[in-house]
Every structure is written in structure tokens, then in C-alpha cells.
Amino acid sequence: MKFSLSWLKSVLDTKADARTIAEKLTSLGLEIEGVEDASAALKQFRVARVLTAEKHPQADKLQVLSVDLGDGTPLQVVCGAPNARAGLVGVLGVPGAVVPANGMTLKVAAVRGVESNGMMCSTRELGLGEEHDGIIELPADAPVGTSFADYLGSDPVFDVAITPNRPDCMGVHGIARDLAAAGLGVLKPIDVTSVAGTFPCPVEVRTDDPEGCPAFYGRVIQGVTNGPSPQWLQDRLKSAGQRPISALVDITNYVMLGYGRPAHAYDLAKLTGTVVARRARDGEACLALNGREYALEPWMTVIADDSGVHDIAGIMGGEHSGCSETTTDVLLEVAYFTPANIARTGQALALTSDARGRFERGVDPAFLDTGLDLLTGLILEICGGAPSEVIRAGQPPLARKSFAYDPALAGNLGGIDVANGEQKRILAALGFDVAEDLAKNWDVTVPTWRPDVDGAPDIVEEVIRVHGLDAVPSTPLPRADGVAKPTATAAQLQERRIRRAAAARGLNEAVTWSFLPTAEAEHFACGNGGLWTLANPISEDLKTMRPSLLPGLLSAARRNLDRGATSVRLFEIGRRYLRGEGGASDEQPSLAVVLAGEAAPRGWATGKAKPFDAFDAKAEALALLAEAGAPVENLQVMGEAGSQFHPGQSATLRLGPKTVLARFGLLHPTTAKAFDLTGPVAVVELFLGAIPARKGPGSFARPHFAPPALQAVTRDFAFLVPDALPAGDLLRAVRGADKANVVAARVFDDFRGTGVPEGQKSLAIEVTLQPADKSYDEAALKAITDKIVAAGAKLGGVLRG
């Protein structure tokens, strides 16, 4: 909402300057987005009289002027304007001045060999209008030598952001009311007289949709002349950022911007029969003023006559029935449209307008007659003509809300005690009626222009925003005794821990989009009822919610490699979006790792660069699962990592046969190709939700432990086993062979070839044995060895000699 200081002063009697007004507006909740003063740019332009004008010796279209600035030493100025002549009083830009239209700094320069000490300016050059046919001509008595800024007078323009709850401030008058309540002047009464009609309204006006249009007031003015509007009106509209069109259109815009009251003027000649507010009919459309045709739904309110729809009610007038230069008879429409209907219609048609902005927030239902009077008065004054009687169809919702209000609430909710007298003054200034009949609670009646006020807290807001929010004293929140208690949940602690563990392991945390191109999401879809795909995505690349964090990280890895990165180690912790029960989402916490490029760079000691492999992924998976609190010792390495993975170099980590805690491995070449990745890419995905939660809060004290007094011994066992046997199975069998003595076991060799039969492999395991209360003798060691050998034999393993 934009308006000039002079416009504001026409409705508010104030001596405050622009800066004070701007600060007060912001403190009232009418946030100033800017204050522009066009005259500020004109300080270095001065009123000047042309003394002589001679033809330029070198150029036919130029003249050499002698220009007087009132200081007795005329300046020589070269000028190309056809209207430059001796005696003309115009505007001279002196060297150093910046031309508002193009930002050029003027300087003394030779123009075709003749020195020019400035520039005589046109209206357009000074940013004051479009006129550029010649230089500005001021009245002959304009004070030569004065700054043009002073001559024009300063009229700053305020740009105010109006919150959606304040339809009353979508007019200058309402803004003035707030300023007056805050002590910045006196609100002037609206200067309007009711003009009686001289003949019955020649058109019938009706509302057949009392729900969407409870009231439709109108009148006809005959014999108008619709020329350009007067300068003062054009100036005000321009200050509001509106382009003047014609007097009738400008007047309706002026009443809307000045008083928040939208109205419409129809060219009576273009209407047929009764003008009626009604619901649109099936298949009806409206060609609106913006030149676009809108297909209407049967629940939308329209203004129509016998020939059809003219106007999308309260939102935009029709292309065919508006006023033009030839209009002589005009029908004024001043209606009340139900805010919710306007909002729905506007949203459905994706059509915004100044009128919609006001109607959907709720215009003052008690202002219809005043609005009509204002329009009538201005039209008669500017366009002439004779008014008909007013015709009033329907009834606007005039009932005023009232609420019980305890003035102590200013302190109890608003945090600042405001004296009762001051509260009453503020409310009265804003148009509220306060009755003090009740012992404690006041009865506060809301003015018709404040549909947003809906209870005591709103009244508190009115009081404290006018009293001043900055005056609210800071009050400490009550604090629990002692040191602050821990608040993080188990899931939060787990997330923090694995994040920092991953970073400590050399991985860089990324945050990638929750939405993906549909094809990428489908590549990682996991059944479960299907993907979540947006109805109105911002682009095809951000359309489907991710079922895995891997696609986002793979794309990020590709971007990094494209930019020349040699080694990319990314991880992300976030949600996978799955289908839940009852149509809700199931958002599962997960962590994903992508390792692409070089695991180790070529080095003077290490030789060639080494790519990432599946064991790099396994190392991350196990380390991060351990940090996440998973019982990694009990996990089984199983298959079925998924079709996105290399079938021979990927696995799942499971707790029991069904609970998958993680999958890892090399990416399937087809998947890598789908993401434009070349070379091996190792990935990990942890399903954090599957990790069993710790039971109970746990204790700080750990189980008792004292380091064993006796030294552990190690023994190596080499088994010949079928080469399809997973080493992990043999290892688990060995570990479980004698739990009292075997404390650790580790595979240190996997050998196939010379000495090992075809179809078999040799697995070498180092076993650590811990004696308890006495050292092992030969017999004890043999017993343990026998158990280990027997455990291996169960899996088809034969101890190598």
C-alpha cells in the first residue's frame, strides 16, 4: 500500500514529519517497507530563465542558450529541445547533478565545439512523467535560481506492508485513524455530503445470491464526461503506484485506495436489463479487464445482466462493460461480498486484484452509503452529470461483535500494565465502544471495519500496539531449581552421536533435497504402498519424496566429480518417506554414505590410487552401527541388498534373519549409469529405526571387570572348506565352539591355489584363548582345539595338516 504524505495530510491533521510518521507506522504494525522522496533527487536542479537562444554554429537542431540563474552571471548551455526560446523559464541541471532518469552525472562539456555548462531538462529526464517532446516550461513568475526540489515541494511517498488482518488499513483513511490513536494528529471527518437523486434509478439492481453478495447498492449518473482526471487526483494515484486511466476509473480507484472501499463503474449503454448478483451458471465464462477469459464454477458469485456475466464479483470487472471515453451514463456498483467466497474464487481462478485483496479480508459493511456518496460527489465534481436515486438490494451484515474484556489482561497476556483510562482512550480512538457496566469486565464493541477482532486477546493487541510494544518489559521465564535437566530423547542422542562419528571418520555431511526426480525415486522405491509424489511440484527435478537418501547423495557425488573432485565421501542423516497407516506418512530415520572416486590417492609410498571397494562400505556400516548402539557382534552378513547393488559385492547386516539394520556394498553398474557415475561407487544405508532401543534408562555403573591375571594365548587354525562357505559362518562357529575360553577369533588368510583342492579354499583363523584361574596345560589346550576343529567340521571344514 503506497500513498503520499500530502494524501495522508488530507485526512489527518498532523504536524509530524515523514520520518516520525514512518517510525510510528512500523511500531503500530503497519510496517514501512520504504519512504521515497522524488524531490530529493532534484536538489541540484534549479529554476532558470533563458535569456537568449542562438542557433548552434555547427548543428541545425541545436541552440546555444544563455541561461540566467538569478546570480547575474548567465551560463552558456547547448540545448536540442524545439521549445527552447528566449524568455522561457525551465529547469537547469548544473554540473554535478545526477539525471534521475538515467543516472548520468552532468559536467561541463563541449557539444559540437561549443561549451555547455549544464542541461535544460524534460519531464521524463527528471523522472516526473513521460513527457519528452521538449524541456519543462514553468510559469513565467517561477522564482529563478531556487532549487527545483523546493519549487516542487517535497511530498514523500510511504510504502506500507499491510498484514492480512487489517482491511481497514487498505485505505489511507484507516491508516490515519491508527496514527491519530497513537497520538500523531487528529483524524479529519470524512468530507462528504449525501447527494439526493433527481430521478428513479433507471436500472433494476438485485442480489440473487445473498450468501455471496448480501448487499448490492447502486445508482446511475447520467450525462457525464469521462476525460482525464484532474492533476491532484492523478498525482495521488501515481503516488500509490497506479496509472491514471480516465476520470471515472480513477475515481473508483481513488475511493478504494483512500477509504478501502472498492467499487465498480459500468457503462450503462453496455448493459441490458436487470443487473444482478448471482451464482455463475454451468459453462459460463467471463472475459475480465486483464484481457483473459475465466471459466467460472457454479459456486462463484458474478454480476450479470440479461446478456450474461460482466464481472467476477468483487475481484475483477469485465472487458466489455467498463467505462471508456465515450461513456455518458454510468451505473455505480457498491456491494458487500462475503470474504470467504471471494477468497475461494480468487484462489480457484488464480486471479489477484486490489479489489479481491480488500473484499477477501472484509471491507467495512457499514460504509456502502458513504462510499457511494464519495463516488457520487467526485463524479459530479469532475465529470458532471445528474445522479439517480440510490437503489439498495439486500442488507450488509451490520451486526457488531462485542466481547467481555478484563483490562488486567493487558498485563496478564500483553505483559504490560496499561492504565484503564489510557486503554479506554486507545480503544475509543480506534472506533471501539467501551461500556463499563460490569463490575470488573468491560463490554467492548468492535467497529464494523475491524472484522479481525475476535475476542479479548485481540483487544489486548490493540491496546499494547498503540501503547507501544517496545515498552513491554522483559520478564524471565520461571526456571527450574538447579542445573538444567537433560532433555534429548534417545533418538536425538543417537542422531547426534552418529553424525559426529561419521564426521570423525572423514565423511562430509550433506543436506540434500527431500524431493527427487520421479525416475530417481522409483529407482530406489521399496514397495510399501508407493511413493509420495507432489501434485504441484516446483519442477520435475523436485517432485517425488525420497524413499532413500542414496539418490540425493549419488547426484551430489556426481556434481562433485564433475567439478573435478578426486575423492568424495558424503553422508546424510534424514528421513525416508514411506507410506504409513491410515493414509499418513511413515518417515523413517536413516543414514546413508556414498564413497566415490579414490579411496586413497596415488602416493610416493603407496603407488597407484586405490578405488573404493565393498569393504570400505562395510567398515563404515559397522562402525556407524556400533555408534548407533546396534549389537554389531551379533549381526549376520546376509544377501539381498537390493537390485541397486552389485549382486556379488553387497550385503545386508541383520539382527536375526528378518531385521535388516543396514545394507552396503558396491553400486550396481546400471544404477551408477543411471546417475551418470563411472567407476566403482561404494554405498551404505543404515535403517536407524530398526535398531533395537536400549531397555530402560540404563545405569551409569558398568558391569564389574578386572583384567585377567593370566596371559591370553593365541593359536592359529587353517581349515579347508568349500569355497562357497562364507568366512563369517566359519568364524561364528569357531567363536561359539568354546565360549568359556575363546574370547576372540579373526580370519587372517583366505587362500586358494597351490596345495588347495579345486572347489575349496583355506581359511586361516587366529584364535585368542583366555585362561581363567589356571594356565592351560597340554590336555586343556587339546580339549579346546578339538572343540574348535569339531565346530569347523560341522561346516565341512577340515583342519589343514
Place this chain on the structure above:
Amino acid sequence: MEQLEPTLAAIAGADTIEAVEALRVAALGKQGWVSALLKSLGGMSPEERTSTGPRIHAARETVTAALGERRAALESAALEAKLAAETADLSLPATVLPRGSVHPVSQVMDELAEIFADMGFAVATGPEIEDDWHNFTALNMPETHPARAMHDTFYFPDKDAEGRAMLLRTHTSPVQIRSMLSQGAPLRVIAPGRVYRSDSDATHTPMFHQIEGLVIDKGIHLGHLKWTLETFLKAFFEREDIVLRLRPSYFPFTEPSVEVDVGYTLINGKRVVGGSGDAANGGWMEVLGSGMVNRKVIEFGGLDPNEWQGFAFGTGVDRLAMLKYGMDDLRAFFDGDVRWLAHYGFGALDVPTLSGGVGVRA
């Protein structure tokens, strides 16, 4: 005995361990001259033994010591020579372990959790794929509210079992409702997380991070809100000169509603939070939306608004991170560029603590 001096001279001149050994055998070996002298002691008279014996023993000691000394010197020289041959060029690079990083959004969320924990706030969460009741209706935004317009909100074609339209939450405020419904009152929570708006330019991305704060208790008023925000911003920026400007505003879910600006000072063309926005070189920057929780919202949260009241606030986590740590392009947050992550990310050990400070200085 006359052999002593030549032997000592020979030991001093021996230049290999083998030569020392040969001299040892020649003097102290079974056939050696010292051994022969020692043997000759047996055939001496007591007087002769008393006078000659100590000299013989002394000669043995002297030769033994000289041999040991020479052998040690030669061994040491041999070791030095061996080590000299093993010299490595230590200006060559050592193996460098990759250095990981924590994303600024995560770091700032940890910082916020730490600060608010001290004020008694727990962290709450809720779904990002929400229904329109939690995202709008229960927050006092009826169906015709402009914020529901398609251009702001990402919708799914789906409806849940209760016929509610499914959408991406446009703010973290639905967590207010979920927290009230699940935990009742009194309540102090913050709810950080991803939110979504159909908006994209240099300062807006269709996905960003918000943090919501909610206090529900008895007798909570706007003064408590002001204190909480001041205290939080002072702790977050680790500055005592934080100045807030409260402006009346409008949010459907709060009444009264307050927009909060923080004063900044322009230093070398960059906005540095601190000082009054009205000071020379100063300005105000909008950082938070807030207000007293609307009575209808408290009702939708299953609580009695005559008994309970409170405040709520919300702010952008990404923006807080940018303001504190100096990034200037929001889009880079979500690109995963390892160069950016290495520069703006945080070390694994940069865990925010109250005693160590919640911020990490460059």
C-alpha cells in the same frame, strides 16, 4: 709385562670388531700373554706374588677395559653408519586421513538445542508430510485463508483416512498441536526441522529449516516471550549488545502477534548482529515471528484456554546459520559441494556446550 703398552696401543688402533677380538684372544685368551702371566703366579714365592700379583691383575683389568671401550666405540660407529644409510626424507608427505565435517544446519540445530535445554525446552518432532488439519485448520487457518493457496503449499494428490488433504508442512507449527495433544501442559518445546514452500530464488529455496518454540503454562505473557527471545539471541550470537525491536504483526495462530527484528551494524559491508538498528551504520533485520498462542489453537491442542496460555515463535535455521557464520547463498546449503562443506562445515569435535560456548569461532 712389557707387552702391555704395545697391546693397549694396538687396541686403540684396532678399526674393526674382528681386530679387537683378535687382540682380546692374544692377551686374554687361553694362550694369551696375560693369561700366561696369571698362570705364572702359581709358581711364585709369596713375597714375589705379593709384589708382582697386583701388577699382573691391574694389567688384566686395564686390557679388559680397553677392549670393552674400543668394542663399544666401534659398535656405536657401526650403528651410526647403519642409521645414516637409513635416512628418510621427512619432507615427503605423511599419509593424510580425510577430514570429515558436520553440516552448518546440523551444527546450528545442536547449538539451539543446547541453549534451549538450559531454559528447560525439550526437542519435539513431527511428520513433514502432514495433513491440512494439523498444518492449517488447527492453527486457526480456515480453508479460505490465503496461506492455503496453491502457490505457497506443496500438495499431494492423496487424502488420509479421515479425508484430510496431505501436503508438505509449510512450517514447523503443526508440531505445536502435536505436542499439546500428546504431552498436555505445562509444556516447553522447540521443534526444528525441514519445511517446504513453493518458492525459489537467491534467498528462498523450496525446502528450508525452521525451528519452532512453544511455551504453555499458567500466567505466561508477552514479557516472557521478549525475555526468552533476547536471552536466546544473546546466547546464540554470544553478544550482550543484542537489541530487539518488537513490531505488531499478524499470524493466524497467535494473538497478539509480534514480529521481531534484531539490530545489526554494517561492518565492511557485512551485517553483524548487535547494537541498535537505529544507530548510525545500523539497521533492523527481521529474524523471528512470534506471539501469544491463539486461544483457538490451545483448544485445538486439547487444552483449556481459560487455564493455560503461552507463547510461540518460529525462525529460519538456515538464516540463523548464515547470519552467524557468514554464508551468503542459501542454495549452496543443499548442493553437497565438498569444497563448501569443508569450508563452512564443522569438526566432529565442535560439540556445542554451555561451558565451552555454543559457537565455533573461525
